[in-house]
Amino acid sequence: MTADRKKQQAAQAALAHVREDQIIGIGTGSTVNHFIEALAAQKLRIRGAVSSSEATTARLKTHGIEVLDLNSTGELDIYVDGADESDRQLRLIKGGGAALTREKIIAAASHRFVCIVDDSKLVEVLGRFPLPVEVIPMARAHVARALRRLGGHPVYRESTLTDNGNQILDVHGLSILDPISLEQAINQIVGVVTVGLFASRPADVLIVGGETGVVSMTA
Numbered sequence: 001m002t003a004d005r006k007k008q009q010a011a012q013a014a015l016a017h018v019r020e021d022q023i024i025g026i027g028t029g030s031t032v033n034h035f036i037e038a039l040a041a042q043k044l045r046i047r048g049a050v051s052s053s054e055a056t057t058a059r060l061k062t063h064g065i066e067v068l069d070l071n072s073t074g075e076l077d078i079y080v081d082g083a084d085e086s087d088r089q090l091r092l093i094k095g096g097g098a099a100l101t102r103e104k105i106i107a108a109a110s111h112r113f114v115c116i117v118d119d120s121k122l123v124e125v126l127g128r129f130p131l132p133v134e135v136i137p138m139a140r141a142h143v144a145r146a147l148r149r150l151g152g153h154p155v156y157r158e159s160t161l162t163d164n165g166n167q168i169l170d171v172h173g174l175s176i177l178d179p180i181s182l183e184q185a186i187n188q189i190v191g192v193v194t195v196g197l198f199a200s201r202p203a204d205v206l207i208v209g210g211e212t213g214v215v216s217m218t219a
């Protein structure tokens with residue numbers, strides 16, 4: 001079975017967590033795109049969606065799903081998003097699609113975070129996937145030096161500008177044994193906008209698409 005088919009199965013299973021009349025936070029990426037297709041096909045009468053990126057906003061609008069401003073919705077019932085890696089405590093690396101800042105904001109503002117992945121994303125220790133860090137452009141070299149002192153090898157993701165007008169450093173070579181401490185340490189570096197470690201706010205449910213169907217995990 002292809003990874004894309006596994007993502008599609010996980011996305012379809014996430015629909016079981018959605019109720020009519022909810023406002024749904026929606027992430028970014030190929031797995032979430034399957035979720036948007038499934039949501040539109042189901043014709044559930046949701047109250048609208050809060051989007052984590054311009055790409056997701058465009059896709060939601062093509063399906064006639066109303067996109068709402070997080071400043072006017074209050075806390076969200078549910079946030080559905082993919083991830084680049086998850087460990088078994090549902091701590092995540094996100095930001096492969098450069099949408100990590102808005103994704104982290106929506107996750108923080110949501111009661112329940114349902115994460116949808118294919119089985120290649122499940123790891124014992126986070127860090128095989130290079131950790132994305134969104135930075136203010138003028139601080140990029142300063143932040144890179146600080147990340148090297150933390151033991152990583154930051155690589156500038158050239159030709160990528162985030163929806164917020166910032167740049168991304170992808171930090172290679174980390175074996176993240178204490179994700180909460182590393183998240184806090186990177187948050188302390190001046191010039192960092194967001195680190196793509198979701199450890200202090202992990203997912204609540206992880207739906208993993210695999211060869212034999214989907215498995216749901218909770219922390």
Ligand SMILES: O=C(CO)[C@H](O)[C@H](O)COP(=O)(O)O
Pocket residue numbers: 027028029030031032081082083084093094095096097098099100103
């Ligand atoms: O964090 C993300 C975007 O910033 C995505 O959730 C992550 O990159 C997974 O993408 P995909 O569903 O395409 O595998």
